[in-house]
Amino acid sequence: MAAFSLQAQPIDAAEWLDLARRAEAAGFDTLLAADHPGSCAAPFVALAAAAAITSTIQLGSYVANAGIREPMLLAADVATLDVVSGGRAVLGMGAGHTPAEWDAVGRVRPGVRGRVDRCVAVADATVRLLAGEKVTVAGPELTMLNAVLEEPRPVRERVPLLVGTANSRLLRWAGEHADVVGLTGFGRTKADGHQHEARWRLAEIDAQVELARSGGDAALEALVQMVEVTDDAEAVLAGHAERMGISVGDLAEVPFVLVGTEDEIVAAVRRHRERWGITRYAVRRNALDLLGPLLPRLA
Template identity: 70%
Template sequence: MATFSVQSEPTDAASWTELARTVEAAGFDALFTADHPGDCASPFVALAAAAAVTSTLGLGSYVSNAAVREPILLAADVATLDVVSGGRARLGIGAGHTPAEWRAVGRERPGVAGRVRRCVAVAETVRALLAGDEVTVDTEELSAYAARLKEPRPVQDRVPLTVGTANSTLLRWAGAHADVVGLTGFGRTLPDGHQHEVRWRADQIEAQLAHVAAGAAGR
């Protein structure tokens, strides 16, 4: 069965909550918000407000930037959203493509391989934390020591995972582990550091889908 979702962000309280009600009433599966600190609204604050005026709509970030979101903080945000929404949170994650966002938290953006490794490490760590596990990780990409999400505990036994990417390695990983794979179609980052060349020709989309299918083999 096909489902459809909407991505938006708030500009004021009244229009945002009205949008959430409208999206739910129209039968959409979920409402997503972007996560670019400093350039858009805080996703989890906005999604909690949407949760207060809806009852069935899925709610998540599309997607949280693994570059600047530490796993324990992201897990706490997602778990809290799951609690206040009655079990409707979605975990959305991506590798982080905007150099300014890395610099804003005092890090230099690594190469593609380093960003992909961190994204996978953050995704795996957040999922483990949401499952109630204690996690220690000590690698070049990620450090966390005896991290555990004691409270709040999410309502869902397993919060659905969405991965947004155009990277072949991450597409294959997402095919193996994610519930939803978002094809960003991003190509080379343009000089402004935010926009990109796009990979939306039919053959490019087919190539991205082939990576997802390869990762999903046997699921």
């Protein structure tokens, strides 16, 4: 019915390796690591460590910030991860949003259009490098000259590309070019430069899915912000629904929330597939224990 990815980052070596083992044993499809330089671990270093003590779980960035990453360096990281994991790397990319990350590398953070242009250019160039092509790009968002990733070469012929976004133009591009479209449900970036408003109204999700579906058949993955197994979903959701200005009933249908009894969560995942075609979910660390026992029913 659905595949589940677990997003986390290291706290210490022993805990991280134990988490990777447990995620694989529970049946999670992918272990994901965020990319926020200065505020979290380097994703590909963490994932390479996890690769050494796992054998089947895929390993990917969720998501690499295209605004501050260069395609050649990114491709080398992903190809190396694919080699040391025996062909389990996933390239997850997004346009980025946190101003401090641009400041830290001495770049000016573009507006939305500029960030999307850069993401498309970096994603395309990185995929081409991983495929063994010689890449030349001359544009305002990216410049490269005769770039070739000679070594290391990825194990797989194609490293899967995941693009996480809620931007209309990037959703359409990802639907045409990516293997997985990560539906984030994000709206406008808040004043702290990191958190977002939510675009969780059912009609908004309908529109996001329609854009992602307009040009291709990429798998759809929802980034889940809340997981709770409870006999009283209404009590858990009521405060959130009020703050967001939507009904509890509508919030219970949002794919970015999995709250309820085990049977209710299984039923919700089934409805999401029927309504939107969502077949993948990315969940946070706390969901390892909450959803792990449910994965045989959800898979």
